[in-house]
Amino acid sequence: MSNVETEPAELRCGATVDGGRPAGKTRPTALPGVEVLTAREVPLGGPRAMLVRRTLPQRSRTLIGAWCFADHYGPNDTATGGMSVPPHPHTGLQTVSWLFSGEIEHRDSLGSHALIRPGELNLMTGGHGIAHSEVSTGRVPVTHGVQLWVALPDAHRAAARNFEHYVPAAVRLDGAEIRVFLGSLAGDTSPVHTFTPLLGAEIILGPGATVELGVDASFEHGLLVDSGDVRVIDTLLRPAELGYVPDGTEVLALTNESDGAARAILLGGPPFGEEIVMWWNFVGRSHEEIARAREDWEASSDRFGVVQGYPGNRLPAPALPNATILPRSNPPRRRPAPER
Numbered sequence: 629m630s631n632v633e634t635e636p637a638e639l640r641c642g643a644t645v646d647g648g649r650p651a652g653k654t655r656p657t658a659l660p661g662v663e664v665l666t667a668r669e670v671p672l673g674g675p676r677a678m679l680v681r682r683t684l685p686q687r688s689r690t691l692i693g694a695w696c697f698a699d700h701y702g703p704n705d706t707a708t709g710g711m712s713v714p715p716h717p718h719t720g721l722q723t724v725s726w727l728f729s730g731e732i733e734h735r736d737s738l739g740s741h742a743l744i745r746p747g748e749l750n751l752m753t754g755g756h757g758i759a760h761s762e763v764s765t766g767r768v769p770v771t772h773g774v775q776l777w778v779a780l781p782d783a784h785r786a787a788a789r790n791f792e793h794y795v796p797a798a799v800r801l802d803g804a805e806i807r808v809f810l811g812s813l814a815g816d817t818s819p820v821h822t823f824t825p826l827l828g829a830e831i832i833l834g835p836g837a838t839v840e841l842g843v844d845a846s847f848e849h850g851l852l853v854d855s856g857d858v859r860v861i862d863t864l865l866r867p868a869e870l871g872y873v874p875d876g877t878e879v880l881a882l883t884n885e886s887d888g889a890a891r892a893i894l895l896g897g898p899p900f901g902e903e904i905v906m907w908w909n910f911v912g913r914s915h916e917e918i919a920r921a922r923e924d925w926e927a928s929s930d931r932f933g934v935v936q937g938y939p940g941n942r943l944p945a946p947a948l949p950n951a952t953i954l955p956r957s958n959p960p961r962r963r964p965a966p967e968r
């Protein structure tokens with residue numbers, strides 16, 4: 629997926645993001661320990677612009693662990709709202725594609741040609757540089773899922789291109805069905821290597837179900853609700869909301885308060901201690917780095933390679949903003965609530 633905004637604004641702390649569109653707001657909650665981050669709708673672009681609900685990054689929060697970007701989309705009619713993103717570059721990050729429904733054809737400059745399907749992790753590493761395209765095949769009528777980005781830590785942010793595929797088994801715990809695609813949860817561990825400790829899992833809760841999940845207390849977590857109303861500890865999240873739980877929490881209690889099944893994605897990791905600069909599809913550490921990545925893409929540099937087999941033109945980079953792109957980091961740390 630590409631951050632295909634026609635005027636991608638600089639992203640920095642305290643700024644309105646995305647070219648003046650209203651940034652997501654933090655809804656006050658009764659419990660100071662859980663923040664509710666609401667989504668804003670962003671067109672993904674391409675010939676058939678698909679709207680996605682973006683909860684990261686936003687004004688009040690840039691990262692949850694190393695997770696730096698969270699787009700949630702669908703359920704869409706594939707014929708009119710499927711994914712169609714021409715070849716575009718990435719640096720300094722990994723992309724995680726996770727579908728609930730649909731089928732997306734992935735091609736990248738490593739030579740990978742893969743079908744992305746529900747319940748299967750597809751993790752692409754675009755450290756120094758990679759390019760890829762993503763197109764709904766049209767064979768499945770509904771397109772529905774998330775795309776998430778992971779910021780690479782300084783020591784590994786020029787990592788070689790890579791593309792990994794993993795299908796986690798479903799784990800049952802209380803009334804929950806859990807698929808752990810990165811990290812460890814509910815007794816299951818993903819074998820996929822990450823450059824910082826991470827958690828990524830899909831959780832499906834039956835009607836009225838409650839599950840208590842032991843989690844790493846050094847991790848902060850985010851629960852992105854896809855469907856249903858899910859109470860996290862003591863805060864109710866509605867569909868498309870991302871509930872942020874600071875580190876210091878050892879048990880995440882989730883309850884499905886809706887009549888049907890609920891589904892959510894749980895993200896986690898230790899607070900990412902580095903400031904990052906995000907612009908378009910690049911994660912770097914300075915404006916100059918971002919400008920160089922843009923120049924390299926526009927010059928068809930070997931840095932990104934060539935996506936073979938895509939029937940069309942690649943995406944041109946938008947113009948850089950006039951102002952220097954400044955680093956982003958999270959707001960000052962809050963102390964977790966003493967009791968919850």
Ligand code: MN
Pocket residue numbers: 629630631716718723760909
């Ligand atoms: Mn992409």
